[in-house]
Amino acid sequence: MLPDLMNLLRNVVGTEHVLSGETAAPYCIDWRGRYSGQALAVVLPGDTQQVAAVVALCAEHRIAIVPQGGNTSLSGGSVPLPQGQQIVLNLSRMNKIYALDTVNYTLTVEAGCTLAKVREAAEQANRLFPLGLTAIAAQCEIGGNISTNAGGIGVLRYGNMRDLVLGLEVVLPDGRIWDGLRSLRKDNTGYDLKHLFIGAEGTLGIITAAVLKLFPRPQSVATACVAVRDPEVAVKLLAHLRANCGDKISAFEIISRSCLDLVLEHIPDTVEPFVTRYEWMVLIELSDVLQAP
Ligand SMILES: Cc1cc2nc3c(=O)[nH]c(=O)nc-3n(C[C@H](O)[C@H](O)[C@H](O)COP(=O)(O)OP(=O)(O)OC[C@H]3O[C@@H](n4cnc5c(N)ncnc54)[C@H](O)[C@@H]3O)c2cc1C
Secondary structure, eight states, X not given: OHHHHHHHHHHHHOGGGEEOGXXXXXXXXXXXXXXXXXXXXXEOOSSHHHXXXXXXXXXXXXXXXXXXXXXXXXXXXXXXXXXXXXXXXXXXXXXXXXXXXXXXXXXXXXXXXXXXXXXXXXXXXXXXOOOBOGGGTTTXXXXXXXXXXXXXXXXXXXXXXXXXXXXXXXXXXXXXEEEEOOOOSSOOSSOOTHHHHTTSTTSSOEEEEEEEXXXXXXXXXXXXXXXXXXXXXXXXXXXXXXXXXXXXXXXXXXXXXXXXHHHHHHSTTOOOSSSSOOSEEEEEEEEESXXXX
């Protein structure tokens, strides 16, 4: 039955997009090499219809699917088990930008678009997509960001990925396509089913496309690194800033001594920010759509 399935998968996505053996290996291990497994095959669909057909085939043959985006999530969810009885469904080929609406401030993309590509597209239109995962933006993909409800440094002002999604397209476990690609902001009709899929790590379906919210691009940015006595003082400082700067606070990240020591030890050209070695520091960013005077 399995050789049959392999041929059926090849018929759907094309022979060159069904990988096995050595070519499949890089998709079966996580970034740090902490989790690794084996897949029956790694399948790289080119569009939503192909995802739907692959999912329907796997449902019929009772084969489990591990959806995979950029494989950056470090917790094993995007890597197959060692028994080699699952397929990896990698969405990286599905990286089209469908539409950018500067009037409605929305961007409609396929799930395999990298975060960097999305941020760049927004920037070129003088808009901002605020999910801030700079270290991995070139690798992680919108489908993965949505499936992990990613946060990053912009959460205080813009919210988690859940707050940045207006609509979704999802392939359900039996291969049906759920079309929820809506860009209406004031949408108060019935249940908001998209939220079931956000943060679900592929357990309820495979996200194939999304409508994302864009924001005005900040024209002025100010950053500060502030040493504080302890986290309690940091929280009070945040409350004080909120009272005085409102939602101009675009990042507020606490940094512990042990964390900074690791950075100084392992990342070249980094330096102690203060003459004194403080135990706790806060990195603050304020930004505004107005130009600085
Ligand atoms: C250096 C570093 C810093 C980070 N910092 C932060 C941070 O500050 N805040 C934060 O919230 N996160 C952080 N993360 C985690 C980050 O949010 C995830 O790594 C990223 O969002 C996952 O995207 P991906 O495309 O690589 O997904 P993958 O790693 O490929 O997949 C993640 C999960 O989603 C599932 N999945 C992937 N694509 C789909 C899809 N299309 N449909 C359904 N399921 C899917 C996978 O099966 C898996 O369970 C960080 C990670 C790294 C490596």
